[in-house]
Amino acid sequence: MRHLEINDLTAGYGGTPILRGVSLGVDKGEVVSLIGPSGSGKSTLLRVLIGLTPPSAGAVHVGGEAVDYGKRASVAALRRRMSIVFQQFNLFQNMTVLGNITIAPIKTRGLAAAAAEARARALLDNVGLADKADQYPDQLSGGQQQRVAIARALAMDPEILLLDEVTSALDPERVGEVLDTIRTLAGGGITLILVSHEMHFVREISTRVVMMDAGAVVETGPPSQIFGEPEAARTRAFIGSIVGGL
Amino acid sequence: MIERIVAEAPAFFSSANLGFVLAALGRTLFMTFVGCGLGFGIGLGLAVLRRTQAPMLAPARWLAMLWVETFRRIPFLVILIMVLFGVQPLVPEISLIGIATIAVTLVATAFLSEIIRAGLESVPRAQVEGAAAMNFSAWQSFWLVVLPQSWRVILPPAAAFMVMFIKDTSLASHLGVVELTFSGKILVNRGSSPVLGYGIVLLGYFILSWPLGRLARMLEVRLAPSRNQ
Amino acid sequence: MRVLFILLLWLVAMPAAARPMAEIAASGELRVGVNPNFPPMSSYGADNTLGGFDVDVARALAGKLKVRLVLVPTEAAQRVPFLTAGRIDMSMGALTITPERAALIDFTMPLHSEAMGVITTSRTNITRWQELDRADITIVNMRGNQSVELLKEKLPKPQRLLVDGNADTIRAIAQGRADALVENVDFFLGFTRNYPETQWKVLSDPIYVAWCAIGVGKGNDSLRIALDTALAGLHRDGTILRLWSKHYNAPMTVPVSEAQIEDAGKTIVAGGSGAYRFDFSDVLGRVPYLLGGAVISLQIAFLCFWLGAAIGLAGAIGKLYGPAPLAKAINVYVQGFTNTPALVQIFLLYYALPDAGVMLGAFTAVVIGLTLNAGAYLTEILRAGVASVRRAEIEAAQVLGLSRLGILRHVMLPHILQTVYKPLANFFIILILGSSMAALFGVEELTGRAINISTVNLRTIETFSVVALIYIGLTLIASATLAVIGRHWFRIGVKRVAA
Structure with a gap:
C-alpha cells in the first residue's frame, strides 16, 4: 500500500465537474508536482484531499486508512496527518506570527503552550524568521507571510504537506525565498504534493510530475520524461507553450 | 415670552426639578444601554444562527430572518404599544420601563444582528478555510478566528446605532415611562414654560448623545485602518 | 431568546390575570x-x-380593605387595557360606565357623576352649548374619552x-388651536390656572350627566363586592363628597344617590370567564380607514424627504464650499x-x-420638525456623496476637455447619485x-388612526x-420600488454583485 492512494476521485461545484476520475499513488517522502493549464483541477484536487471541497465519488487512503469525507472524525484524523499551505497564506490576521503557529497545536492537539512555543520558534528559525515572532501578518512581506504559513503547517507535524501555488501571489523577487524554504523540506521524509507554475523549480525538486488537464491525469512520470520526452500530445503541447520560460 | 421664561427660571431650576430630570435621564440611559446590550447578545446569537448550514436548523434560520425583517419595518412607537399590550398580560408585575426595555431589545436585536452579520461576513472565507484545514472545530474557528477579526467592522456602527437609539427612547414617554422626555412633559403640564421644560430635555439628550457620538466616531477612526492586509 | 419565548406565548394565548x-x-x-x-x-x-x-379615595378604600395602596400611573387610554391585562386591580381616573367597557370589565357602584359642560374663552361669544354646532368652531377632545363619540x-x-x-x-384652547372643550368641566378647570392671561368662560348648562365608577377585572366579583361595600360606607359617611369638595373647591354637581348605592348592593351578577379572546372583526372592518392613514403617513414621509433633501443639499454644499462661518x-x-x-x-x-x-397646526409642526431633522441627517449623507467624487476623475474629465458644466453633469452628479442613492433610500424608509x-x-x-380605533x-x-x-x-413596497428605480436609472446594484 502506498502512502497516499487516490482512486477515481471526482468532484464538482453545482453540477459542473472539476475532477473527472483522478487516480494517483504517492509514496512516503516523494515530492510530486501537479502541472497543467489553469482550470485543469490541480488546486481542486488539493482542496478535496484536505477536505475543503467534498468529493462526489472515489476513494482516498492515507497510510492504508480510508478517508470518509462525510464524517467529521475521519476528516479530523486525516488533517492530523496532512496539512496545506494556501496561495493567499490565509494567516490569521488577529494573531501574531507566533500565535498563528502555536494556536492549532495547542487547541486541536492539546500541546502545552510552552512546548508549542519552543517548537514554533525552532520552525521560525528554520524558515529564517526567528525575529518576526511577535509581529502581525500585515507587518510582513508576502514572502515572509508565506514562510510563516509553511512553518504553521509544519507545526502540525504532517506526514503529507500540500502546497497550493504558494508563490503565485508573491512579488517576483520574493519567490526565491519561499522556494528555498520548500527545498529544505524535500528529502526530509515528509511527502510533498505541490501545485506550481515555477517549471524550473518543479523540474529540479520533483521525484515525479503529474500532468493534469480538464480534471483528469494526462500523464505521470519523472521530470526528465515529462519535460524531456513527454508521451502524451497534450503534455507536449503544454510543455511547448511554456518552454520559452524554461 | 422671554419675560415669562426669565420670571420662571429661578423656580424652574430648583434642585427638586433638576433631580427629577436627572433621574429621568438615568431611565433613558437604562433603557438604551440594557436594551441595546441585550439586543447585541441576542443579535450575535441570531447572526451566528443565520451563518449555520445544518438543514435541521433551517426553520430557526428562517425565524431569525423573519425577526430581523419584521422589527426593522415597524415604527418603534407601534412596537412599544404592542409590547405594552402583549407582554403585560403575561407578566403583570413588569414595570413600564421594563416593557420599554423589551421593546428596545426587540428592535436593537434586529438592527444589531444585521450589523454583526455584516461584520462576520467581512472576514474572508480563506480565514475560515485556513482554520478548517488546521482542524479547528466550527466553534473554535468562529471564536478564535472570525469573531476577533470582525470586531473592528462591528463596533463602530453598533456604537453609532446605540447612540441613535438614545433619542428613539423618547417615544417611551407615550407609555408613561418617566424618562427624559416625559419628565419635560410633566414639568410643562405643571405650568412651566414649554421652552424651559422641553429645552432642558433637549439639552439632556444632547449631553448624552454628542459625547457618545464622538466616542463612536473615534472608535471608527481608530479601528478602521488597523491590520488590513 | 426569552423575549422570543414570551412573544410566542403571547401569540398562543392571553391568560386572564385578575x-x-x-x-x-x-x-x-x-x-x-x-x-x-389629571389634576385634581x-x-x-x-x-x-x-x-x-x-x-x-383609593387610600381610603385600601384602608377599609386593610391592604397597602400601590399607585400605578395609568394614562386615560390605558385604563381598561391595564385592567384586562391584570396590571392593576382597579382602575380609576373618571372611568365612565359604558356598555363597551362593561363588555370587557366590571364596574363598582358609581363613585361620582360626570356632568358634561363647556369650557371656552371670551374669543367665542356663545352662551349655550347648542351654539357650538358651527363649522368654524374647533372642539378639542381627548382620545379614549367617552365624550368623543357622544359629541x-x-x-x-x-x-x-x-x-x-x-x-x-386646555393648552390647545389657550394657544388658540381650539375654541372649546366639551367635557366634565370640573376635571379640566384646574389646568386653566396655567394660562392666567386667557379669559376663560364656563357654560353652566350640563349637556349630559354620566356616572363614573371604579373598574375591576371581568368576573372579579370578590373584589367588586368588597369595593362596593367599602364605597357604600364612604358614600354614606360623606367621605366621598368631602374629598371632592376638598380637591375641587366646589361640591359635586350631581351627587350619587342613595338608590344607586342600594342597587349596587343587590346586583351580584355572575361574571363571564375572564379569558381574553382575540377578535379581529372590528379592526378588519376598518382596514380601508387605516389604509387612508397610510396614505397620510406616506405624504408626511414624501414631504419631509424632499424638503429635507433640499436643506441637505444646500447644507452639504455650504459645508464643503462655503466660507468658514457658514x-x-x-x-x-x-x-x-x-x-x-x-x-x-x-x-x-x-x-x-x-x-x-x-x-x-399639528400636521405642519410635525412636517417642519421632521423636515428640519431630516435636513440635518441628509446634509451629512449628501456631504459624504459630494466628498466622494475623486479628484482623479475630475482631472481625467478635464483632460478629456469636458466643460465645467459637463463635468458636473456627466462626472460628478452620476457619481454622487450612485454613492448616496442607497443611504437616501434607507433614509426614506426611516x-x-x-x-x-x-x-x-x-x-x-x-x-x-390605530390609536383612534x-x-x-x-x-x-x-x-x-x-x-x-x-x-x-408599506416599507417592503417602498424598498422594492426604490430598488427598481435605483437599478433602472442609477445602475445601483447592477455592476457589483452584493457582497
Missing part, C-alpha cells in the same frame, strides 16, 4: 391605576408624588382636534438636530412657538417609520397587529 380579593389580601397590596396627569383627580405634585381626589352625535358640525392628555386640551453654522445645525430626538423638537415647535405668537410620531400630536395618519374598540393588540402588517407592507 386577582380575586383573597389573593389581594394575601399579597397585602392593592394596585390602583390612576391618571398621572390625580397628578404629580411639587414633591413628584401622586396626589388628588382619586388618590385619596359626534350632539355636535356634528365643528371640527375636531384630538389630543392625548387633559392638560393638552460651514460652522451648518455644523451647529447638524449637531443640534442629530443629537436630540425629533419628538422633543416637535414638542418645542408645537407647544413653545405659540407663546412667541407663531401657531402651527422617515416612513418616523412619521408615526405624528400620531402623538393628533395627526390622523396610520398610527394615529383601539381607544374605542379596546382591541389594541388586534388593531396594532394589523397596523404593523400595513407598515411592513
Whole structure:
C-alpha cells in the first residue's frame, strides 16, 4: 500500500465537474508536482484531499486508512496527518506570527503552550524568521507571510504537506525565498504534493510530475520524461507553450 | 415670552426639578444601554444562527430572518404599544420601563444582528478555510478566528446605532415611562414654560448623545485602518 | 431568546390575570391605576408624588380593605387595557360606565357623576352649548374619552382636534388651536390656572350627566363586592363628597344617590370567564380607514424627504464650499438636530412657538420638525456623496476637455447619485417609520388612526397587529420600488454583485 492512494476521485461545484476520475499513488517522502493549464483541477484536487471541497465519488487512503469525507472524525484524523499551505497564506490576521503557529497545536492537539512555543520558534528559525515572532501578518512581506504559513503547517507535524501555488501571489523577487524554504523540506521524509507554475523549480525538486488537464491525469512520470520526452500530445503541447520560460 | 421664561427660571431650576430630570435621564440611559446590550447578545446569537448550514436548523434560520425583517419595518412607537399590550398580560408585575426595555431589545436585536452579520461576513472565507484545514472545530474557528477579526467592522456602527437609539427612547414617554422626555412633559403640564421644560430635555439628550457620538466616531477612526492586509 | 419565548406565548394565548380579593389580601397590596396627569383627580405634585381626589379615595378604600395602596400611573387610554391585562386591580381616573367597557370589565357602584359642560374663552361669544354646532368652531377632545363619540352625535358640525392628555386640551384652547372643550368641566378647570392671561368662560348648562365608577377585572366579583361595600360606607359617611369638595373647591354637581348605592348592593351578577379572546372583526372592518392613514403617513414621509433633501443639499454644499462661518453654522445645525430626538423638537415647535405668537397646526409642526431633522441627517449623507467624487476623475474629465458644466453633469452628479442613492433610500424608509410620531400630536395618519380605533374598540393588540402588517407592507413596497428605480436609472446594484 502506498502512502497516499487516490482512486477515481471526482468532484464538482453545482453540477459542473472539476475532477473527472483522478487516480494517483504517492509514496512516503516523494515530492510530486501537479502541472497543467489553469482550470485543469490541480488546486481542486488539493482542496478535496484536505477536505475543503467534498468529493462526489472515489476513494482516498492515507497510510492504508480510508478517508470518509462525510464524517467529521475521519476528516479530523486525516488533517492530523496532512496539512496545506494556501496561495493567499490565509494567516490569521488577529494573531501574531507566533500565535498563528502555536494556536492549532495547542487547541486541536492539546500541546502545552510552552512546548508549542519552543517548537514554533525552532520552525521560525528554520524558515529564517526567528525575529518576526511577535509581529502581525500585515507587518510582513508576502514572502515572509508565506514562510510563516509553511512553518504553521509544519507545526502540525504532517506526514503529507500540500502546497497550493504558494508563490503565485508573491512579488517576483520574493519567490526565491519561499522556494528555498520548500527545498529544505524535500528529502526530509515528509511527502510533498505541490501545485506550481515555477517549471524550473518543479523540474529540479520533483521525484515525479503529474500532468493534469480538464480534471483528469494526462500523464505521470519523472521530470526528465515529462519535460524531456513527454508521451502524451497534450503534455507536449503544454510543455511547448511554456518552454520559452524554461 | 422671554419675560415669562426669565420670571420662571429661578423656580424652574430648583434642585427638586433638576433631580427629577436627572433621574429621568438615568431611565433613558437604562433603557438604551440594557436594551441595546441585550439586543447585541441576542443579535450575535441570531447572526451566528443565520451563518449555520445544518438543514435541521433551517426553520430557526428562517425565524431569525423573519425577526430581523419584521422589527426593522415597524415604527418603534407601534412596537412599544404592542409590547405594552402583549407582554403585560403575561407578566403583570413588569414595570413600564421594563416593557420599554423589551421593546428596545426587540428592535436593537434586529438592527444589531444585521450589523454583526455584516461584520462576520467581512472576514474572508480563506480565514475560515485556513482554520478548517488546521482542524479547528466550527466553534473554535468562529471564536478564535472570525469573531476577533470582525470586531473592528462591528463596533463602530453598533456604537453609532446605540447612540441613535438614545433619542428613539423618547417615544417611551407615550407609555408613561418617566424618562427624559416625559419628565419635560410633566414639568410643562405643571405650568412651566414649554421652552424651559422641553429645552432642558433637549439639552439632556444632547449631553448624552454628542459625547457618545464622538466616542463612536473615534472608535471608527481608530479601528478602521488597523491590520488590513 | 426569552423575549422570543414570551412573544410566542403571547401569540398562543392571553391568560386572564385578575386577582380575586383573597389573593389581594394575601399579597397585602392593592394596585390602583390612576391618571398621572389629571389634576385634581390625580397628578404629580411639587414633591413628584401622586396626589388628588382619586388618590385619596383609593387610600381610603385600601384602608377599609386593610391592604397597602400601590399607585400605578395609568394614562386615560390605558385604563381598561391595564385592567384586562391584570396590571392593576382597579382602575380609576373618571372611568365612565359604558356598555363597551362593561363588555370587557366590571364596574363598582358609581363613585361620582360626570356632568358634561363647556369650557371656552371670551374669543367665542356663545352662551349655550347648542351654539357650538358651527363649522368654524374647533372642539378639542381627548382620545379614549367617552365624550368623543357622544359629541359626534350632539355636535356634528365643528371640527375636531384630538389630543392625548387633559392638560393638552386646555393648552390647545389657550394657544388658540381650539375654541372649546366639551367635557366634565370640573376635571379640566384646574389646568386653566396655567394660562392666567386667557379669559376663560364656563357654560353652566350640563349637556349630559354620566356616572363614573371604579373598574375591576371581568368576573372579579370578590373584589367588586368588597369595593362596593367599602364605597357604600364612604358614600354614606360623606367621605366621598368631602374629598371632592376638598380637591375641587366646589361640591359635586350631581351627587350619587342613595338608590344607586342600594342597587349596587343587590346586583351580584355572575361574571363571564375572564379569558381574553382575540377578535379581529372590528379592526378588519376598518382596514380601508387605516389604509387612508397610510396614505397620510406616506405624504408626511414624501414631504419631509424632499424638503429635507433640499436643506441637505444646500447644507452639504455650504459645508464643503462655503466660507468658514457658514460651514460652522451648518455644523451647529447638524449637531443640534442629530443629537436630540425629533419628538422633543416637535414638542418645542408645537407647544413653545405659540407663546412667541407663531401657531402651527399639528400636521405642519410635525412636517417642519421632521423636515428640519431630516435636513440635518441628509446634509451629512449628501456631504459624504459630494466628498466622494475623486479628484482623479475630475482631472481625467478635464483632460478629456469636458466643460465645467459637463463635468458636473456627466462626472460628478452620476457619481454622487450612485454613492448616496442607497443611504437616501434607507433614509426614506426611516422617515416612513418616523412619521408615526405624528400620531402623538393628533395627526390622523396610520398610527394615529390605530390609536383612534383601539381607544374605542379596546382591541389594541388586534388593531396594532394589523397596523404593523400595513407598515411592513408599506416599507417592503417602498424598498422594492426604490430598488427598481435605483437599478433602472442609477445602475445601483447592477455592476457589483452584493457582497
